[in-house]
Amino acid sequence: PAKNRIVGSLLNKTLPPRAREILVNLGKVGDRLDLPVYAVGGFVRDLLLGSENRDVDVTVEGDGILFAETFAAEFGCRVKSHEKFGTAVLVFPDGHKIDVASTRLEYYVSPGALPTVERSSLRMDLYRRDFTVNTLAIQLNAASFGLLIDFFGAYRDLHDGVIRVLHNLSFVEDPTRVFRAIRFEQRLHFRIARHTENLIKNAVKMDFLEKLGGRRLLAELVQILKEKEPLSAVWRLESLGLLRFIHPALEASPPSHDLMEEARDVISWFELLFLERRYERWVVYFLALCDSLSSEAFEGACARLALNVHFQEKLKEMRRSAEERMANMEKRLSQQGRLENNEIYYFFKGLSVEVLLYRMAKSGNPELKRCISLYFTKLDSVRTSIDGTDLQRIGVPPGPRYREILDAVLSAKLNGVVFSKEEEIALAKSYLR
Ligand code: ATP
Known part of the structure; x- marks a missing residue:
């Protein structure tokens, strides 16, 4: 009873009203079809832990597909059903999804009788789950709305962590x-x-x-x-x-804790600065994790993980190319002390965000870090205001000169030598002479 009071108050107080309303409606549809309906798994776990989880998984003791179709018809959702598994996904008009599962079918053949089909109980279904903390269910039918069902001591384990x-x-x-x-x-x-x-x-x-x-x-x-x-x-x-x-060599030459921590810091810096930019954070960690591996071993790890072949190739090539470019850059830096913006730009151009962040984490050279940071914050997005049509207009004859002139103008712009479109055109003209 105490547990149920807690669940009741969590459902009332911490859930957004809209989410609660959906749960209530799921229960009502269950009542109408005479089917027991439960919210299960991660949603219940997180509700009890007080953390937000918008992924509601629903289990129906009986025909979950019929349930989902009835619910969808009434509440204007789309349904995607998988007959074979007795599962369905409810898609709300706002895109929100709810997974619906049926407790599985079991077939019993008793001697001398026709095969009978029965549904295994909720308990059997939850027993197939991974950990006790994921086995909690909350009943949604009106008469027992909010009833916590705990077959395997999950409440205690959640409490004890x-x-x-x-x-x-x-x-x-x-x-x-x-x-x-x-x-x-x-x-x-x-x-x-x-x-x-x-x-x-x-x-x-x-x-x-x-x-x-x-x-x-x-x-x-x-x-x-x-x-x-x-x-x-x-x-x-x-x-x-x-x-x-992942790869046996990761045991012999384990990943560096310092590098992984640097990667974490670089990632938070990058995400703070570029909230909107899409990239794969896990790839940065993966590259850092595999930093100690030779090219062959890295290839082996990618193959073991069955990474998409195209992606594998790209990753290997970028890893290699970044290594080479960084070495060249270090050399230039030690010769010149600092680099022009256009040099930085062409050193990094074509490398993915993920590889650059990994290299940024790896580099102990503060000047090199500054260069990568400058590339992200400023240089990467610089474009010339003029294009081929402008060159045509000022009479550049068609041919490879176009690329050369546009590159030269871009370099000048990167280095702050030209600003306006007029200045770019004037510079382009000067190459004509
Ligand atoms: P997350 O917040 O990471 O999504 P979740 O608990 O919702 O956590 P899912 O991976 O979405 O996890 O899985 C949904 C439920 O399915 C889990 O609560 C878990 O009980 C069950 N589950 C998932 N994978 C397994 C597995 N390999 N073996 C058994 N049960 C699993």
Whole structure:
């Protein structure tokens, strides 16, 4: 009863009214179809922890697709159903989505009788989940709206901050849970239960993770690297001996903590400065994580993770090219002391944001860092005001001269020698003579 009072008040007070209204409506549709309906999993976990989670997962004891279609018809949602899995996605007019699942079908064949189809209970369904903290359900039907259902001691584990599997074969059944355990542990500032940690160690020893497909391993790694604060999870991967499943060389030459921390700082600097800019943060961490690897080993890691071939090639090439350019740049810097803006521009042009941020984190040379920062903040976006048509108009004969002149004008603009379009045209004309 005490738990239910807490859930009731959380549903009333912390949920935005619109979210609560949707839950109530889900319950009403369940009532009409005479189906028990529950909010389950991460949503309930986060509700109890007081953190926002807009992803509501709903489980229906019965035909979830019928449920979703009825709900959609009444509330103007679109439905995407997967008959085979008994699941559906409700898409609201504002784009918000709710996943609906049915407790799974079980087929029983009793001797001498026709096969009967029954639905497994909610309990069986929740038992298939990864950790106790993800097994909570809240009933949504009107008569018991807000009733907390806790089969596996999840409330206690949430209270104590413990990540615990439901049974001993959990990691054998699905080795990705090893990574999920670490991700939740670090995100929620929980602790993996001792027995669960022993099961992880056992899975590592027995090489269960060797069998994990590249794409699934990648998905888990990416999810970890996309967390707000991924470093503690990375060090947990390291101390549990899990990095070797990405590449064995990561055990012999482990990632540098200093570099990873620098990467984190560079990332927060960049995100503060360029709120809108789209880039893949996890790639910066991935490059930093693999910094100690030779080209061959890096290639091996990319292949192990089954990265998209095109992306793999691009990443390898950028990593190599950045290395070369940085070396050249260091040399120029030591010869000249400082570089002109146009030199900086052409050194970095064509390198991705991710590779540049990684190099920025890696470089111990403050002047080089300043150059990369200047490139991001100013140089990268500089364009000439004139283009080919302007050159045509002033009588430049068609040919490779166009590119040369436009590059020269861009360099002058980068270096602050020309500002206005008139000045650019005057400069272009001077090349004609
Ligand atoms: P997040 O906030 O990271 O999205 P979540 O708990 O919503 O956390 P999802 O990955 O969206 O996590 O998974 C939804 C639910 O499905 C989880 O609560 C979990 O119980 C279950 N689940 C996901 N992956 C597994 C797995 N590998 N084994 C068992 N259950 C899983």
